[in-house]
Amino acid sequence: SMKTNADGSDSPYEINITYYDAMKGTRRGPDAWQVERFLCSQNLMLALQGIPGVYFHSLTATLNDHGGVERSGKLRSINRRRWPKEELDELIDSRSTPTREAFTSLKRRLNIRANEPCFHPEAAQRVVDTPPGIFAIERGPLANGRRLQAIYNISDTRQPLEIEELNDGDWYDVLKDGKRWSPHPEERDILRPYRSLWLVQP
Known part of the structure; x- marks a missing residue:
């Protein structure tokens, strides 16, 4: 209008x-x-x-x-x-x-x-360097070291999951009840279209 x-x-x-x-x-x-x-x-x-x-x-x-x-x-x-x-x-x-x-x-x-403590309104936020087609932000770290990586394939094609931070220690997917993040072998380096990950490192 x-x-x-x-x-x-x-x-x-x-x-x-x-x-x-x-x-x-x-x-x-x-x-x-x-x-x-x-x-x-x-x-x-x-x-x-x-x-x-x-x-x-x-x-x-x-x-x-x-x-x-x-x-x-x-x-x-x-x-x-x-x-x-x-x-x-x-x-x-x-x-x-x-x-x-x-x-x-x-x-x-x-x-x-x-x-999720990392989603406190005032928790730090940083845009993560990602390949085209992927958007990611980090929330935290909090005083206790806890941090969260929110990762999104914002395209309609499979995208490489090349985020350096994910190579640092163990991550847990809060969208899957906090289970340890262990991607399917076919998805270890690929994210499906419009897939979202909320990965926490305690």
């Missing part, structure tokens, strides 16, 4: 789309990675310094509400859907809906974040 300035000119104001729908493809067009791309973006946001703000329609993986636009006549209604409780409950309880996957995944990650 555009906004009218004081001098009568127009300027871009907002993008009329839900965030989940915006994740359905790249500049090459829609693809099969929408859910994975969306969750990767949320995992990345949750690892950043500060206190995260999660948009309600991200928790529910809400699609564009074209019906809402038609009813209101306003473009911004496209990302302001009001869920009937019964419909939302049904989508969350279903086994194979984006709503269930987003809600359960984000709820779990928020709980992990709340219990």
